[in-house]
Amino acid sequence: MATPNHTKRRFYIRRKFCRFCADPKLEISYKNIDILRQFITDRGKIMPRRISGNCARHQRQITIAIKRARHLALLPYTTTGLENRQKREVI
Amino acid sequence: MGLQEYETVIVVDPDLSEEQKEEVFAKMENIIKQYSGILKEIEKWGLRNLAFKANHKQKGYYALLRYYGKSDIVEKLERNIRMNDKIIRFLTIKVSPKVSTGSSGEPLAEVG
Numbered sequence: 260m261a262t263p264n265h266t267k268r269r270f271y272i273r274r275k276f277c278r279f280c281a282d283p284k285l286e287i288s289y290k291n292i293d294i295l296r297q298f299i300t301d302r303g304k305i306m307p308r309r310i311s312g313n314c315a316r317h318q319r320q321i322t323i324a325i326k327r328a329r330h331l332a333l334l335p336y337t338t339t340g341l342e343n344r345q346k347r348e349v350i
Numbered sequence: 351m352g353l354q355e356y357e358t359v360i361v362v363d364p365d366l367s368e369e370q371k372e373e374v375f376a377k378m379e380n381i382i383k384q385y386s387g388i389l390k391e392i393e394k395w396g397l398r399n400l401a402f403k404a405n406h407k408q409k410g411y412y413a414l415l416r417y418y419g420k421s422d423i424v425e426k427l428e429r430n431i432r433m434n435d436k437i438i439r440f441l442t443i444k445v446s447p448k449v450s451t452g453s454s455g456e457p458l459a460e461v462g
Contacts, residue, residue, distance in 0.1 A: 289357075289441075290414075331412075331439050331441050332361065333398075334401050
């Protein structure tokens, strides 16, 4: 029996889109940490545009907002520091 | 003439008592008034965990000051904040009605 996988594309390629262009009400701000958190990796790095799918304009705004939030200790600069290693040991 | 809206987030030492915290806010309010600024509000976010240790503290008491003033008010306020060792971190943003990066800006004309 022929499997349909041979004829069809194996992976469905999902088109990325800028969430902030799609929803103008979504505000980019250093105060909105829950949204910014979605654009940093688990190591605390800012996600590149090719991963997040943001447009250039909103990526710039996100970068500034994340850096502001980091300064206020709302977001981490990195998670590989000593204090986190200790935390991991506790967990 | 020429009043601009600013917002300053301050992270206050979490080990202070309620009165001491109020004292810090009252001081900020005085400075803003002293340099002919108008304090719109103090938005207290309360005690939050810091993402990393700052000044050997794991937590911080966050508060947001919204105010109007001339450009020199930021300089004066920040100099005072720097001298105040009860404040761990601070950040001042100029709120522009056009740019949405800082905060939802309201037209300045309403307050005048």
